[in-house]
Structures are given as C-alpha cells and as structure tokens.
Amino acid sequence: MSKPNYDELTNREYKYGFTTDIETETLPKGLNEDIIREISKRKNEPEFMTEWRLNAYRHWKTMDYPRWPNVKYPEINFQDIIYFARPKGKSKYNSIEDVEPEILETFNKLGIPLEEQKQLLGVAVDAVFDSVSVATTYKEKLKELGIIFCSMSEAIQEHPDLVKKYLGSVVPYTDNFYAALNSAVFSDGSFVYVPKGVRCPMELSTYFRINSQNTGQFERTLIIADEGSYVSYLEGCTAPIRDENQLHAAVVELIALDNAQIKYSTVQNWYPGDKEGKGGIYNFVTKRGLCKGKNSKISWTQVETGSAITWKYPSCVLEGDNSIGEFYSVALTNNYQQADTGTKMIHIGKNTKSTIVSKGISAGFSNNTYRGLVKITKNADGARNFSQCDSLLIGDKCGAHTFPYLEVSNPSAQVEHEATTSKIGEDQIFYLNQRGLSKEDAVNLIVNGYCKEVFNELPMEFAVEAQRLLSVSLEGSVG
Amino acid sequence: MLSIKNLKVKVEDKLILKGVNLNVKAGEIHAIMGPNGSGKSTLANVLAGREGYEIIEGEIIYKGLNLLDIAPEERAREGIFLAFQYPVEIPGISNATLLKTALNEIRKHRGEPELDAMEFMELMKEKMKLVEMDINLINRPVNQGFSGGEKKRNEIFQLAMLEPKLAILDETDSGLDIDALKIVANGVNMIKKQIQDKAIILVTHYQRLLNYITPDYVHVMYDGKIVKSGSKELALELEEKGYDWIKNGKNY
Numbered sequence: 001m002s003k004p005n006y007d008e009l010t011n012r013e014y015k016y017g018f019t020t021d022i023e024t025e026t027l028p029k030g031l032n033e034d035i036i037r038e039i040s041k042r043k044n045e046p047e048f049m050t051e052w053r054l055n056a057y058r059h060w061k062t063m064d065y066p067r068w069p070n071v072k073y074p075e076i077n078f079q080d081i082i083y084f085a086r087p088k089g090k091s092k093y094n095s096i097e098d099v100e101p102e103i104l105e106t107f108n109k110l111g112i113p114l115e116e117q118k119q120l121l122g123v124a125v126d127a128v129f130d131s132v133s134v135a136t137t138y139k140e141k142l143k144e145l146g147i148i149f150c151s152m153s154e155a156i157q158e159h160p161d162l163v164k165k166y167l168g169s170v171v172p173y174t175d176n177f178y179a180a181l182n183s184a185v186f187s188d189g190s191f192v193y194v195p196k197g198v199r200c201p202m203e204l205s206t207y208f209r210i211n212s213q214n215t216g217q218f219e220r221t222l223i224i225a226d227e228g229s230y231v232s233y234l235e236g237c238t239a240p241i242r243d244e245n246q247l248h249a250a251v252v253e254l255i256a257l258d259n260a261q262i263k264y265s266t267v268q269n270w271y272p273g274d275k276e277g278k279g280g281i282y283n284f285v286t287k288r289g290l291c292k293g294k295n296s297k298i299s300w301t302q303v304e305t306g307s308a309i310t311w312k313y314p315s316c317v318l319e320g321d322n323s324i325g326e327f328y329s330v331a332l333t334n335n336y337q338q339a340d341t342g343t344k345m346i347h348i349g350k351n352t353k354s355t356i357v358s359k360g361i362s363a364g365f366s367n368n369t370y371r372g373l374v375k376i377t378k379n380a381d382g383a384r385n386f387s388q389c390d391s392l393l394i395g396d397k398c399g400a401h402t403f404p405y406l407e408v409s410n411p412s413a414q415v416e417h418e419a420t421t422s423k424i425g426e427d428q429i430f431y432l433n434q435r436g437l438s439k440e441d442a443v444n445l446i447v448n449g450y451c452k453e454v455f456n457e458l459p460m461e462f463a464v465e466a467q468r469l470l471s472v473s474l475e476g477s478v479g
Numbered sequence: 480m481l482s483i484k485n486l487k488v489k490v491e492d493k494l495i496l497k498g499v500n501l502n503v504k505a506g507e508i509h510a511i512m513g514p515n516g517s518g519k520s521t522l523a524n525v526l527a528g529r530e531g532y533e534i535i536e537g538e539i540i541y542k543g544l545n546l547l548d549i550a551p552e553e554r555a556r557e558g559i560f561l562a563f564q565y566p567v568e569i570p571g572i573s574n575a576t577l578l579k580t581a582l583n584e585i586r587k588h589r590g591e592p593e594l595d596a597m598e599f600m601e602l603m604k605e606k607m608k609l610v611e612m613d614i615n616l617i618n619r620p621v622n623q624g625f626s627g628g629e630k631k632r633n634e635i636f637q638l639a640m641l642e643p644k645l646a647i648l649d650e651t652d653s654g655l656d657i658d659a660l661k662i663v664a665n666g667v668n669m670i671k672k673q674i675q676d677k678a679i680i681l682v683t684h685y686q687r688l689l690n691y692i693t694p695d696y697v698h699v700m701y702d703g704k705i706v707k708s709g710s711k712e713l714a715l716e717l718e719e720k721g722y723d724w725i726k727n728g729k730n731y
Contacts, residue, residue, distance in 0.1 A: 426530065431567040433551040434527050434560070435581035435637065436588070445580065449571025449620065 025086060026215070030079040033057065036184055039084050043153055043187075046160055056173035056183030065177045069340040070369040070401055071309050073245070073282065081247060082215045083185040107207070126151060126190045126206045138202065147231075148193040149204050152220050155191035162193055166224055170253040170290045170317070178249040178311075179286040182218045186251070189219035194229040194260075203459055205234035208250075216247040223253070225260035227293065232263040234462055245273075245308060250285045258293030258320065263301070265458050266314075267466050270306035272473075277336025277365075280308025287314035291323035291349075299326035300343065301457040303466040305473040308337060313371065315344035318352035318380075325354040328454040330466070332473050333366030333398070342372035342403075347383040347413070356387040359451050362398035363474060369401040376413040384414045391421040392450055394443065394474070444471040480505045480678050481645060486537035488518075488525055494535070495521045497703035503645070503678045508671065510681045510689055510714060513700035514722040519682045520564060522700070523649040526680075527561040528554050541645065555581075556588035558644030558677075562634035562651050569621035574633065575603065577621050578640050585641060606639040610666035628659040635666040646670075647680045652688040664691030686718040701725050 027035055036057050040050040065076070107127055125138075126149065142149050148159060156163050173183035190206040208219060225231050248270060254262050264287075273280025283306070289298035300314035316325025327343035345354035354374065362368040368391065376383045391400035402419055424446050432442035448455070448467055455463045481503040488496040495518050503509055513519050525532050526539065528551030539546040546554060569577065582602075583593040594602065603617065610632060622630050631651050638646055648667070652660055668691070671679060681694065689697075689711065697713040698705045706725060707713065717724070 427567050428569060430529050434555050436552055436555040436584040437580060438552050445572055446569060449569055452571035
C-alpha cells in the first residue's frame with residue numbers, strides 16, 4: 001500500500017525563522033552593577049528604578065536557578081549573555097515614521113502590520129523588537145477613554161507613580177531566580193492601565209520578537225484593571241532560527257481591583273529548536289495575576305507550541321472575596337521539546353473560585369509535564385476549585401507527566417481533580433481516513449477536538465491562529 | 480465497478496481470506512452472509528484500506544484503479560464508503576464539522592467547488608429527513624455518548640451525505656432493534672433509488688435486514704471463501720437451513 005510522503009512535511013522549516021539585518025547597539029556581554037546602571041541610564045530612568053534594579057541584582061546573586069522542574073539543559077552561563085540590544089541610534093520611537101523600514105518589514109512578514117490603516121480592526125498592538133518597544137498602535141484612541149497602553153519604558157517616564165505603586169507588587173524580585181534576573185535587567189514590555197468603570201473596546205496585544213544573536217529577552221508587562229473595568233490582552237512571540245539556545249525570561253504582573261476583569265491570552269511560538277533538538281528558546285517566565293478586589297476575575301489562556309524548554313506557571317492569587325481565577329492551557333511539544341508548565345491557584349478570600357483546564361499534547365521525543373498547585377488558605381471559606389488535566393500522546397517515544405499539588409487548610413473547601421491520558425488511536429485515524437481525510441488532517445482534527453475547551457476561551461482571530469499553529473507544529477509527527 | 484480476483488489476506492500470520500472472487504456492477508446490491516469468523520469483515524476492511532492486513536495474493540480493481548495501491552483516504556475520495564461495524568468516537572468534533580470537512584475533501588478531489596456553510600446546511604437538512612436523524616445528534620461530537628442504534632444511524636446519515644459510489648455496510652444491522660433496523664433499511668433504499676450508478680455491499684450475519692433491503696445477489700462466505708452465490712432466495716434458504724448446511728460441505 002502506498003503512503004503519502006511525510007518526509008516533505010517533516011522537513012518544513014519554522015516559518016518565522018528569518019533574521020532582520022539591522023545595526024544594533026548592544027552592551028557588552030555579562031552582568032554586573034555597572035551594566036545595570038548603564039541599562040537604566042540609557043533608558044533615562046528615575047533613581048527609584050535604578051535602585052530597584054540594583055536591589056534585584058544583589059538579591060539574584062544570592063540565588064540558585066530552580067532545579068526542580070522536569071526538564072534537562074546544560075548549565076547557563078549568565079555572563080555569556082547580552083542583556084541589552086536595540087536598533088542603533090534610536091533611544092526612543094516617537095511615532096511610526098521613526099521606525100526603521102527593516103523593522104516595519106519584519107513585523108509585516110510576521111503578519112503584524114504596524115501602520116494603523118493596515119491593522120486588524122479592534123486590536124491595538126505594542127511591538128517589541130529585542131529589548132525595545134518600537135511601536136504602539138491605537139494609543140491615541142485609547143487615551144480618549146483614559147486607557148494607558150504604552151511600552152514599559154514610556155510608563156516609567158510618564159506614569160512613574162503607577163509604576164512605583166504596582167511594579168513588583170505581584171511578583172517581587174525576591175520571588176524566584178528568573179524573576180530576580182528579569183527585575184535587574186528588564187528592557188521593555190507593555191504597560192496597561194484601565195481606569196475605573198471602563199470596558200476596553202479593543203483587544204490589546206503585544207508582539208515579542210527576538211532578533212539579535214546571543215541576546216536574552218527580558219520583558220516586563222504590567223496590567224492594572226481599576227475598579228469595575230475590563231480588558232482583554234493578547235501576547236504573541238517568535239524568534240529567528242539559531243543554533244544556540246537563547247534565553248527569554250519575562251515577568252508579567254496583573255492586578256484586578258474590585259469588580260474588574262482581566263483576560264490574558266498567549267499564543268507562544270518561540271523557535272522550538274530543530275528536529276534534533278539543537279537551538280531554540282529557553283522560555284523561563286513568571287506570570288501571576290492578583291485578584292486584589294472583591295468579585296474580580298483573572299483568566300489565563302495559553303497555547304504553547306514553541307520554545308526548546310518551557311517553564312511557566314501563570315497563576316492567580318485570589319485575595320478579594322468572591323474573586324475568580326481561571327487557567328486554560330494547551331501545551332504541545334514535538335521533537336525534543338520539553339515543557340514543565342501549569343498554574344497555581346492561591347485561594348485567600350472567601351467564596352473564591354478557580355478553574356484549571358490543562359491539555360498537554362506530546363509528540364516525537366518530547367516531554368510534557370503539567371505541574372499545578374491549588375492552595376486553599378485558612379480563611380478561604382467556601383473556596384472551590386475544579387481541575388482537569390488531560391494528556392494526549394502521539395507516537396510511543398514521548399512522555400506526559402502530571403504533578404498536581406493540593407494544600408487545603410480550610411474544611412469548607414471543595415476541590416475536584418480529574419485527569420486523563422490518552423493516545424490518538426489508529427482506529428480514530430482510520431475512521432477519518434475512510435471519510436476522505438488525510439492522515440495529517442485526521443490528527444489535526446482529533447487534536448483540535450481535544451483542545452476545544454481551551455480554544456473556546458480565546459478571542460476569535462487568536463483561536464484560528466492557534467489551530468493553524470498546532471497543525472504546523474504537529475507536521476511530521478505521524479506517518 | 481468492482482472486481483475482486485483470488486484475494487488472499489493474512490492477519491497476524493493467519494490466513495483469513497483464502498481466495499475471494501467477486502464482481503459488483505453499478506446499480507447492484509450484494510449481500511455477503513456467513514457465520515462469525517468467515518472473513519466477511521476482513522473483506523470489508525481490506526476494501527476500505529485498513530492497516531494490519533497483509534495481502535498475499537490477488538487483486539482488486541475498482542473503476543479501473545488498482546485499489547490495493549491507493550491510500551484509504553484516496554479510496555474514500557474515489558467513492559468508497561465503509562459504514563463501520565463499530566463506529567469510532569471523536570471527542571470535541573461535531574458530526575457537522577466532520578461531514579463538512581469530509582464532503583469538501585471529496586468534492587475537491589472530484590474538481591467540484593467546496594460547499595459554503597449555507598449550502599452545507601441545506602444538504603444536511605435534506606439528508607437528515609431521509610434517515611430521520613435528530614438535529615441534536617448532528618451538533619454533538621462524533622459518536623460520543625451515542626447509543627448503539629444512534630451510532631449505526633449516524634453511519635447511514637454519513638453515507639447519505641457523502642453519496643459514495645460503492646457503499647460497504649459492515650454488520651450495520653447488528654445490535655439494532657426492529658425500528659432502528661427499518662430506519663437504516665429505509666435510508667439505504669432511498670439512497671439506492673436516488674442514484675442509479677452506485678453499488679452496495681451488505682455484510683451481514685442475519686437474514687432479517689434482507690427483509691427490508693432486497694439484494695440482487697447473495698453470497699455465502701465460509702472459511703475465507705465465497706462458497707455459494709445466488710439470488711435473494713438463497714438468504715431465505717440459509718435462514719431456514721442454518722449455516723450448518725454450508726459447513727457440512729454438501730454444497731461445495
């Protein structure tokens with residue numbers, strides 16, 4: 001019996017692997033107090049920021065990197081990384097006219113046109129290229145509603161009080177090794193403030209692009225939803241194909257005050273390395289949301305297909321009474337990718353609720369781990385959690401692992417945990433073949449069905465993108 | 480339309496089909512009957528291209544194509560449809576999604592334009608009536624939580640939607656109560672009436688389905704071979720005398 005040629009598909013390259021040829025100014029490799037002072041100086045930061053960075057750095061020096069995740073990688077030499085890179089000659093982009101044509105072209109190629117007239121209606125974009133934010137669209141329109149959407153650098157200049165009040169309030173620099181490193185050297189990122197009672201009329205999004213070689217990307221995102229406000233935020237990322245591993249250590253902090261709601265969606269497509277596991281991004285990220293006010297709600301939705309190694313646990317601290325935390329995740333690993341990802345739901349307020357839906361998909365030789373903590377503290381009367389962790393295996397050389405942790409200190413808590421592990425069955429594939437679908441389409445359909453609950457949580461355009469991305473990432477995994 | 484010559488098939492080193500010959504012309508209904516383990520379902524699966532069957536000898540020519548050289552999805556697009564004995568569940572994918580994808584794959588293969596959502600809905604409504612299919616089942620994930628009868632009816636509904644040239648029904652009647660059986664039979668008869676250029680192979684253990692669908696030919700399979708062929712009366716005779724009649728070898 002003849003078989004379709006899967007080799008052709010297996011060999012298809014990562015679509016976003018091109019590099020942009022642009023002159024960059026970088027600081028020398030390595031990390032010390034002088035480098036940190038220099039980063040802060042080049043960004044023209046106020047004194048409090050410089051001090052904060054230095055304190056973070058001093059604390060970082062006392063820490064060791066986490067050894068508990070279920071991933072393996074050679075020791076990282078933190079003195080061999082460039083901590084600051086930006087297109088040469090530009091300390092700040094005042095308008096789209098300032099942006100180099102090469103960079104505009106890069107984002108065009110990635111499908112993120114920065115000229116407003118060409119954009120997707122209803123999505124405002126902050127584009128981050130290596131260490132700097134190059135453009136933020138629809139800024140003026142949002143300003144009319146009192147919404148601040150700008151780069152982190154700009155927020156430090158223009159809204160220092162907000163930054164001072166909230167930066168590090170959810171993820172302090174003492175939190176973990178990579179959060180401390182990020183706090184010391186973070187270059188840019190996005191800042192959002194939605195004022196009281198305002199429902200943000202469009203999706204806000206940041207697109208992160210690593211371009212330079214030997215450069216780490218350390219961005220910092222801070223989103224504050226004031227009382228009774230609502231915002232939906234999207235994050236996307238890609239990087240060129242390079243043989244060496246690159247470090248991406250971001251920190252994202254979300255704060256929802258009384259009756260506020262934040263929806264944070266990620267489609268992560270960092271370069272995953274080649275078929276043999278060479279190269280790729282180390283994605284070591286700390287994401288945490290604080291439901292500070294009563295009746296507030298924070299939802300994390302993530303579709304993770306990229307990175308050589310993923311280490312991230314978008315979490316919710318449910319401090320306000322009746323607050324709600326949600327985590328919907330699809331993590332796909334293929335070839336030699338490793339992922340150790342999940343969430344933490346910390347119930348502090350009364351009648352707090354959390355939902356966890358995690359869908360892991362492992363193919364090739366990859367290893368996919370779900371790690372999740374549900375913690376119900378002493379005073380969290382009436383707290384409820386529902387967790388569902390499913391693993392899907394494609395082929396027989398990959399691994400799926402689930403580590404659920406439960407800490408319940410209040411007897412009125414209701415905690416449910418469901419877990420399944422399944423394999424895509426030959427009979428399912430044959431059934432779909434017999435209806436006229438190719439093997440690849442059959443697997444895609446089955447995987448999409450499996451991920452449906454998570455895709456339903458994504459904004460429309462993103463859900464379509466996520467489906468497409470999964471099918472690209474799975475190419476060559478069957479046959 | 481279909482010509483099977485001296486087909487010998489092994490499953491896990493065991494010879495199951497030991498030289499099957501069969502000719503099916505457009506417009507005909509063939510019933511293949513036989514006791515359990517005679518090789519009926521193996522034949523159905525080999526025609527559809529399921530993996531795990533080793534072809535030792537013989538050939539299958541379908542519409543001038545050497546069927547054994549063609550991948551299962553290509554066979555489906557060329558108009559071969561297998562109604563499964565045990566329909567498979569696909570969580571999270573609705574029947575409608577599956578059928579739209581499948582139908583458009585087949586249409587693409589035929590060089591026909593893909594159906595848009597509206598056209599597809601129209602077609603679905605029409606075919607739903609044909610097999611008395613509930614709209615709720617259409618929007619539910621493929622076969623998930625369906626009763627045995629609902630699964631079988633869903634197979635017939637898919638058959639009606641995809642309008643194949645050669646439909647193979649593998650024990651579609653097994654596990655059905657009499658009402659469900661009638662609905663399935665009605666569906667098949669309607670399809671048969673509507674399109675004259677197609678053929679149907681009914682694989683069945685029991686004669687009772689043939690009370691509702693009248694075959695042009697009845698073949699009796701035993702020990703990997705078709706040992707007797709005849710008209711619809713053969714089925715009745717078989718019913719009366721039982722498979723022992725064949726097994727005892729009097730008619731070889």
